[in-house]
Amino acid sequence: MNIKVLAFDTGGTVLDWHSGICKAFALAGKRHGVERDWHAVTNDYRRASMAEIVGKLEPAFNMDAVHRTVIDGVLSRHGLEVFTPQDRTQIHQAWYGLDAWPDFSAALGRLKRKLPVVSFTMLPLAMVMAVSRRNGLEWDAVISCEMIGAYKPQPLAYEQAARWMDVAPGQILMVACHNFDLNAARACGYHTAFVRRPLEWGPAGPPDPHPHPDCTVVVNDFSALAQHLGA
Known part of the structure; x- marks a missing residue:
């Protein structure tokens, strides 16, 4: 591989969205004295x-x-119409307070010393800025699909990201825990690294946990990815 840039999916791969959003639902439920399977509600959301x-x-x-x-429909399906507008706002704002997976920050520092690291994400730029500052994540660049106007797995998203990074697709290693993202990146010429995130969807486990056999790299955590890349 002649890799010149590492591009990271961010929601799910880097950020533990399930824990943060589940906690927000549970806190709102506690205020109203209601109990649900908050893990199931979070995954539905x-x-x-x-x-x-x-x-x-x-x-x-x-x-x-x-x-x-979409939160109104989710609450309706789970019989949670009692949640107030303030509750709904609090749940929505929880996206801006997500924690990164514990193994990511140290590995990011190692990787960044070797290669440029880019957040290439469907999350909006403002959210990536907020969670990156919260977690001390120093990207070389952030490319949000909202900036391109095409959302993964649209080929245009990967093609434009490569143009903006001024490298050939085959010089990018796309890092994610989702096959749909990696499969689309690979179809556009990227190399791909599957990093397992077994807790991404909470106790239920991820819906697509097994890496596609065409992935260039498969690792269990980010420390292993850094080691594999000689960082």
Whole structure:
């Protein structure tokens, strides 16, 4: 491999969205004295959000807007209409307070000393800025699909990201825990690294945990990725 840039999926691969959002639902429920399977509610929220943004071209909204708009339907499906507008705002704002996976920060420092590191994400730029500052993540660049106007797995997203990084697709290693992202990147000429995140969806486990056999690299954690790349 002649890799010149490392591009990281950020939601799920770098950020533990499930724990942060599940906690926000549980806190709202506690205020109203209601109990649910908050893990299931959180995953329903995530699935509904992804369904509204994945693969979109030139949408009139970004993922932040989706997080705001789909929550009403999620709460209705789970009998949680008691949640107030303030509760809904608190849950939405929890996206801006997510923690990174514990193994990422140290590995990012190692990797950055060897190669440029780029957040290439469907999350909106403002959210990536907020969570990166919260977690001390220093990217060389952030490329959000909202900037391109094409959301993964649209080929245009990967093609434009490569143009902006001024490298050939075959000189980029796309790092993610999601096959749909890596498969699309590979189809556009990228090399791909699958990093397992077994807790991404909480106790239920990820819906697609097994890496595609065509992945260039498969590792269990970010420390192993850094070691594999000689960082």
